Amino acid sequence: MKYCFGVDLGGTAVKMGVFREDGHLIDKWDIPTDRTNSGKSIPGDIAGSLLEHREKLGIPAGDLLGIGVGVPGQAWPDGTVDAENLGWVRFPLIAGIESASGLRTVADNDANAAAMGEYWQGVGRGFRSLVLVTLGTGVGGGIVLDGLSLPGAHMAGGEIGHVRVEPGETRVCACGGYGCLEQYASATGCARMAREALQNSHEPSALRGIEVLDARAVWDAAKAGDRLALGVADKFCRYLARGLATLAAIVDPELFVLGGGVSGAGELLTRMTAAHYKTLAFQFCKDTPIVTATLGNDAGIYGSAALALRTFRQRLN
Amino acid sequence: MKYCFGVDLGGTAVKMGVFREDGHLIDKWDIPTDRTNSGKSIPGDIAGSLLEHREKLGIPAGDLLGIGVGVPGQAWPDGTVDAENLGWVRFPLIAGIESASGLRTVADNDANAAAMGEYWQGVGRGFRSLVLVTLGTGVGGGIVLDGLSLPGAHMAGGEIGHVRVEPGETRVCACGGYGCLEQYASATGCARMAREALQNSHEPSALRGIEVLDARAVWDAAKAGDRLALGVADKFCRYLARGLATLAAIVDPELFVLGGGVSGAGELLTRMTAAHYKTLAFQFCKDTPIVTATLGNDAGIYGSAALALRTFRQRLN
Numbered sequence: 001m002k003y004c005f006g007v008d009l010g011g012t013a014v015k016m017g018v019f020r021e022d023g024h025l026i027d028k029w030d031i032p033t034d035r036t037n038s039g040k041s042i043p044g045d046i047a048g049s050l051l052e053h054r055e056k057l058g059i060p061a062g063d064l065l066g067i068g069v070g071v072p073g074q075a076w077p078d079g080t081v082d083a084e085n086l087g088w089v090r091f092p093l094i095a096g097i098e099s100a101s102g103l104r105t106v107a108d109n110d111a112n113a114a115a116m117g118e119y120w121q122g123v124g125r126g127f128r129s130l131v132l133v134t135l136g137t138g139v140g141g142g143i144v145l146d147g148l149s150l151p152g153a154h155m156a157g158g159e160i161g162h163v164r165v166e167p168g169e170t171r172v173c174a175c176g177g178y179g180c181l182e183q184y185a186s187a188t189g190c191a192r193m194a195r196e197a198l199q200n201s202h203e204p205s206a207l208r209g210i211e212v213l214d215a216r217a218v219w220d221a222a223k224a225g226d227r228l229a230l231g232v233a234d235k236f237c238r239y240l241a242r243g244l245a246t247l248a249a250i251v252d253p254e255l256f257v258l259g260g261g262v263s264g265a266g267e268l269l270t271r272m273t274a275a276h277y278k279t280l281a282f283q284f285c286k287d288t289p290i291v292t293a294t295l296g297n298d299a300g301i302y303g304s305a306a307l308a309l310r311t312f313r314q315r316l317n
Numbered sequence: 318m319k320y321c322f323g324v325d326l327g328g329t330a331v332k333m334g335v336f337r338e339d340g341h342l343i344d345k346w347d348i349p350t351d352r353t354n355s356g357k358s359i360p361g362d363i364a365g366s367l368l369e370h371r372e373k374l375g376i377p378a379g380d381l382l383g384i385g386v387g388v389p390g391q392a393w394p395d396g397t398v399d400a401e402n403l404g405w406v407r408f409p410l411i412a413g414i415e416s417a418s419g420l421r422t423v424a425d426n427d428a429n430a431a432a433m434g435e436y437w438q439g440v441g442r443g444f445r446s447l448v449l450v451t452l453g454t455g456v457g458g459g460i461v462l463d464g465l466s467l468p469g470a471h472m473a474g475g476e477i478g479h480v481r482v483e484p485g486e487t488r489v490c491a492c493g494g495y496g497c498l499e500q501y502a503s504a505t506g507c508a509r510m511a512r513e514a515l516q517n518s519h520e521p522s523a524l525r526g527i528e529v530l531d532a533r534a535v536w537d538a539a540k541a542g543d544r545l546a547l548g549v550a551d552k553f554c555r556y557l558a559r560g561l562a563t564l565a566a567i568v569d570p571e572l573f574v575l576g577g578g579v580s581g582a583g584e585l586l587t588r589m590t591a592a593h594y595k596t597l598a599f600q601f602c603k604d605t606p607i608v609t610a611t612l613g614n615d616a617g618i619y620g621s622a623a624l625a626l627r628t629f630r631q632r633l634n
Contacts, residue, residue: 128470129470143567150568152568153445153569153571153602154601154602154605156565156601157567157569158567159566159599160566162566164559164562164563164597165484166484167484168485175600242481246563249473249476249477249479250474250475250476250563250568251467251567251568252472252476254470280494282473282476282479282494283492284391284472285470285471285473288470
């Protein structure tokens, strides 16, 4: 049995896991992300922590295939990484981890890694292709086709949050564009649409005067039957369905997986989204299942471990 | 040197070519498509014509790697084909050609094949990925990533013509949807938009009273500086750019290739489209080149030959 490491590098914590090549997670933990000194100590911190756990777990060095790392930004083919919230521009992450660990290392964008995780050991297991759409503060995404993620020529593959779903939008998105999916089908977009709905009507709603009007409050109220909240949730799902229908006519995956915080809304979210999707999708793709992710915050370490396995071994189980 | 056959099966003619494995086209010809008897004689016609040319060219049977066929519909993994304009539903095309020719055969959708042709020996040569958008009576498309086309789980991969670019559209598309790219950025869409522009204004235009108001007339007038025609061309390019920007945020290819009849408009088309694209594309993809296809009607035979090479040999030159 061989082993590999999966790493999910975030802005505040680095999540790490040790996996058997059959996909079994043996141990997981995390360490704080040291952002001082432009994050220069991060590669050494990661390598040190992994080697420490290798020893603790009694895994022979020769049985370790390598390290996969999901990064919050662009992982370039030359091994460097751009990550805005770490202040990295072409930061030599791979070289740093490899020299500190003595292990071969490979990186991918964190959303792509999460998609790969769901594909390998999550809800996508057994499917040949999937698109993961993460509904968090923003909207991210990852595409997996026949076991390979789709990074794109400029590392923009799967940037589903920046597909324009509302050509008439006049508000600007964080990316500089207008009418991006992220402006509606994110936690932020959900809360904004709820504030607008409250301002634009006198309809009674449990959301009026609520202390924290966030996406969770909207979905909880919608589940309780609050009509105004249901209207906001419906709008959210309509935009999301536009994005999924677009994905279907381009990538045509076997499965859509919804992840990120808002996916906690569960069955109401998938049901309402699927209803809109059916009316919008290209004829052959109307029945593509839409499900919620199952690996939660571990998707990233699973996926980066799968990436390491695929890269440093020929066959992925 | 090994050889292979590339076939482009259309509704009125079957185009065929013999290729060397280095990409050199040795001979090409076409035969009429026999649509009588539900097209049952097509596999035998194709096989017979190919074998006849093999003999004429003096190619030893053992040096032929196989046959690739581009089909006007869905080529399923089990070797059957759906093609509306031939009346085929799960028609056993591969088995028919293989048994009549004694050669291994593989099929793909014709737009995917054309994309592969441009990738292999056309304008995309040397690029790692591209998306071909064919601007004809309708709008088709094919995606090639690292030498593989993207068929999709329901053979809808690259159905770029049915990406919705106008959510407010009330006219229905041939696919049953509303606001599809094909409704604007096709020859048909172009002519319709020109008719509407003429009806909705009193602006003088060379297009008024013209005998045949088709896409060619619009682009010719636009090139001659006709303001109304330029307005229609600009609208055409704006919608096309929306589609390309959507593709960029999902697939992020190295290159966009415009093919099909309207691509004959050439530099004016690519320049106007690129200008809109730059304002719409995701930040990292704004400079993706947009070029016109170079193989013309031969793209299909090139691409299906490339598919045969890739399938029946390990490495594609």
